[in-house]
Amino acid sequence: MTPTTEAELAEVIAAANAPLRIRGGGTRDIGAPVDGADLSTRGLTGVTLYEPGALTLVARAGTPLTEIEELLAGEGQRLAFEPGDLRALLGTKGRSTIGGVIATNASGPRRIQVGAARDFCLGVRFVDGQGQVLKNGGRVMKNVTGYDLVKLMTGSWGTLGVMTEVSLKVLAIPETEATLICDGQSGATAVVSMAAALGSPFDVTGAAQMNGQTMIRLEGLEQSVAYRAKALQDGVLQGFDIIDGDASAALWSDLRDLKPFAGKDGAVWRVSVKPSDGPALVRELAALSPDAIYDWGGGLIWLRVADEGDAGAHMIRNDLSHIGGHATLVRASAEARASVPVFHPEPASIAALTRGLRAKFDPRGILNPGLMGA
Structure with missing residues (x-):
């Protein structure tokens, strides 16, 4: 089933009398197997609002991530939380959707500096397990009363509702980037180096070790990046070499996508x-x-x-x-x-809250049942 409107989706869910296997683009096949009829959001596509000056974008949940990234790049902007492409890792096909990104809270290496996907989600529209259309948030960041549905839906993996639209904050693409890199450090030494870089005043946007290389990323204006890189090389990252431009970007793309x-x-x-x-x-x-x-x-x-x-x-x-x-x-x-429990078992108190939320939003237990555990 691939509804093309929110109303069609609501009708499908309201009429369902058996479990539903909720999918976006099908690229993030993570979680316990779900035995249910396939329900895809791929038919809910299109960017409904984009205001580059306000750094806001609203898109239907099934809109391919690549389309959104291309649209933003045309205005010199991006999704700063750096969602990865896990198709090669998981052996999946299809095209990642923005709804799937938000439903899984997919966040890449830049999370240490800018935050996760949920921190950039301003609003959501979704259909709950009874076929009701709900919405929360909007085009500007604000506090909410009652349930913070934006935060609840981000990372819920389709177990509380099926997203139909998301509102996002976007950021400008920096002028340049560079990576300070060192080969052969042990894991323990790498963590010390990363902690020193992150504890510095030099605005690090990535700190990782992959393939035996410790990597520290800097982004921003060209002169600023050059200054910060030299300061780190002269200080806490002595012995680190520097690469920049496309070579630097390729390293972080490989890490992001594992x-x-x-x-x-x-x-x-x-x-x-x-x-x-x-x-x-x-x-x-x-x-x-x-x-x-x-x-x-x-x-x-x-x-x-x-x-x-x-x-x-x-x-x-x-x-x-x-x-x-x-x-x-x-x-x-x-x-x-x-x-095996795919997601880490929750403490009893948190598990009780989770059960309560699912009973509230999906009382029939038909949305991705068992995917995240009991």
């Missing part, structure tokens, strides 16, 4: 921890022979492990129970995703 793990066997985990705990966690998981990529200054770790048994779930989450953090199984066999 290209080092694409085409390689194994399960892939997304682990959030306190940055200083990351290297020790990777060492404690030595029995899994993990391949690790550090992002967000070490606060986000992408792990590739053997896709066998529980895909390392027990060991990873047991270690996290001692240090704090959470782990999401991003890629694994269908068997593993069906038997």
Whole structure:
């Protein structure tokens, strides 16, 4: 089912008497398998408002992400939260949609400086599990009373409602970028370097380690970037080389899309921890022979492990129970995703709130049931 209007979508959901498998472009096949009839938002397309001077854009949920990025680029603007393209990693096809980006809170390396997708979402329209059309927010950032539906819908993975339209804040593309890079640092040393750069006054917009290279990104006016890069090289990042322009952009594009793990066997985990705990966690998981990529200054770790048994779930989450953090199984066999909680199990108090929200917005339990767990 691919409705082309919000009214059609509402009718489909209201008339449904069995579970629905909600999809945008189908590029982010993450979560427990859902047994239900396919319902796609791909037919809800088009940018309905774009005001470059006001840095705002409104688009229907099924609008392809590439179309939005091309439109913004024409005005020298972008989605600053840097959503990735995970098709190569997940082996999926299709075209990512803006609704899917917001529903999954897809946020890339720049999150450490500008925030996540939810921080740029000004408003949403969606259809709940009873077929009611709801809206919240608007074209300007403001406080709300009651449920903050914008925040609830961003990252809800289609379990609370099916988005039909999103309002977004956009930002200007900087004049240039450069990356300070160092080969061969251990994970622990890389985290120290990243922390030093992020703690400096030099406005770092990316801090990661990938393929054995520690990378620190700077963006802005050309003279400003050159000044900040030299200051870091003369200070906390001595021994780092510099690359700029397209070569720098390619590094961060590969990180954003997890290209080092694409085409390689194994399960892939997304682990959030306190940055200083990351290297020790990777060492404690030595029995899994993990391949690790550090992002967000070490606060986000992408792990590739053997896709066998529980895909390392027990060991990873047991270690996290001692240090704090959470782990999401991003890629694994269908068997593993069906038997292991894909999203990190919530504490009892939070789980109760989650159940209450789902009962409020989807009392029949028909929207992506089980995708995020019980």
